[in-house]
Amino acid sequence: MFDPTSRYHGIATTTLTTPDGRTVTYVRRRFLPQPEDLMSVGTQVVEPGDRLDRIAARQYGAPEQAWRIADANGAIRPEDLTSVPGRRLRIALPAGVPGSLPMAMNPAPS
Template sequence: MTVDDQAQRLQALLQPLPSSATLVPPTSRYAGVGTAVSDPDGERPVLYLQRRFVPQPDRLATLGEHVVVAGERTDHVAAAELGDPELFWRLCDGNRAVFPEDLLREPGRRLRVTSPEGIPGSPS
């Protein structure tokens, strides 16, 4: 890669995002969370994600259960149960866990596999 190619790539990264661009992928726990701009010194505005409120687990529809086996990882459970290892956060939301590793500490524990908040279904 030439110096000109590197300069062009760097320049492209520094361009503002188009208004249609999203900051996070649709499968992220932050999808749908709004953005805001902070500019306390008036010289350098900073775009940031607003706070995400964790939903109450009893408001989430249960899709199934997973029984924890010793040595499992949350990304493997999410891949097996939800089809995507990056959806581990849905296991956390459905089971009141702040730290994903807490879900798997006790072999034999039954985890709720839930839909994300706002998806129609009958919470159980």
């Protein structure tokens, strides 16, 4: 139902029957991941006038991926993330995407 890059991809839908007999399909609640459970891939320093969608465009190549930065930084109000220039934002992979193993655990090429 949702594009694979959507924050709602993979979330189940359910239905509700209204008192007048109509069936309404909706997406179940999306629970925010714990930021420490996400694989960090970098940081971004907030510049004066930055917006989360612009940072997402620079980091992920797509402004609509701003939700990934909000998740990685535990933001309830995403606009707060860019309100203070100089703040360091975590850039992370979305929940469920495994990161690479540390170099010591990766087998050497033969």
